[in-house]
Amino acid sequence: MKTIVKWFLRGAEFVAAMMMAAMFLTFILQIAVRYSAKLSWLAKTFPLLEPSRFGWTLEFCLALWVWIVFWGAAFVVRERDHVTFDLIYGQVSPKTRRWFAIIGGTVVCAGLLWSLEPTWSKFYILRLKTTATLSNLLGDWVRMRDIYSVYILFLVVVGARYGWRAISAFRHGADIDQPGHDGVAEK
Numbered sequence: 001m002k003t004i005v006k007w008f009l010r011g012a013e014f015v016a017a018m019m020m021a022a023m024f025l026t027f028i029l030q031i032a033v034r035y036s037a038k039l040s041w042l043a044k045t046f047p048l049l050e051p052s053r054f055g056w057t058l059e060f061c062l063a064l065w066v067w068i069v070f071w072g073a074a075f076v077v078r079e080r081d082h083v084t085f086d087l088i089y090g091q092v093s094p095k096t097r098r099w100f101a102i103i104g105g106t107v108v109c110a111g112l113l114w115s116l117e118p119t120w121s122k123f124y125i126l127r128l129k130t131t132a133t134l135s136n137l138l139g140d141w142v143r144m145r146d147i148y149s150v151y152i153l154f155l156v157v158v159g160a161r162y163g164w165r166a167i168s169a170f171r172h173g174a175d176i177d178q179p180g181h182d183g184v185a186e187k
Contacts (some may be wrong), residue, residue, distance in 0.1 A: 012075035016068060023064040030057045057132040063134065064146045070150040074157040079165065094173055101174030105166030112159035119152065 033054045089100055126145035134142050168174075 001045055009075070012071070016072050016076050019064050019068050019071065023061050023068065026057050026061050026064070027142070030054065031059070033057070046153045048163050063131075065148065067150050070154040074154045079161070084102065098169050098174045101169035105162045105164075105169060107168060109159045109163035112155045116152070116155055116159075119155065123152070 057149050079101060089097060092100070126148060127143055129144040129146060131142055131147065
């Protein structure tokens with residue numbers, strides 16, 4: 001099971017890295033097109049370099065950024081990598097830490113999963129809205145709902161991770177130094 005989780009995490013990191021690479025290359029393309037616009041002869045010689053054809057690059061970078069943030073938070077960033085205020089948590093007994101972890105994990109899990117229905121209701125209207133410029137690149141089938149759908153995935157995955165954290169703390173305690181205490185296998 002640990003091998004499967006390890007490979008899944010590596011795959012998730014690979015997807016995040018590819019999204020970051022695509023965003024970086026698109027950003028470089030934006031810069032190249034902007035500076036080539038100052039060289040009007042270049043745009044006349046190569047019509048594909050006409051700056052008006054590259055309006056999609058900004059929206060594509062923004063969509064990738066949304067995906068990178070939520071994908072990374074759901075699958076790549078481990079709990080121990082988050083900034084935490086653990087002054088009190090580190091000073092209390094292991095039994096109290098266990099209850100902090102159980103209550104905290106349960107509250108976060110319940111809050112994220114409870115927000116699924118209202119979020120999905122708001123997404124219903126996004127199925128009608130198209131993007132301003134990405135349709136030039138990807139076609140008219142891309143909707144705003146598709147771009148922001150990663151947020152639903154984020155709610156489910158992070159909610160499940162914190163639910164697992166609460167269950168794990170209930171079963172095994174919540175020691176600070178316990179490797180993999182966030183329910184994710186070590187690399």
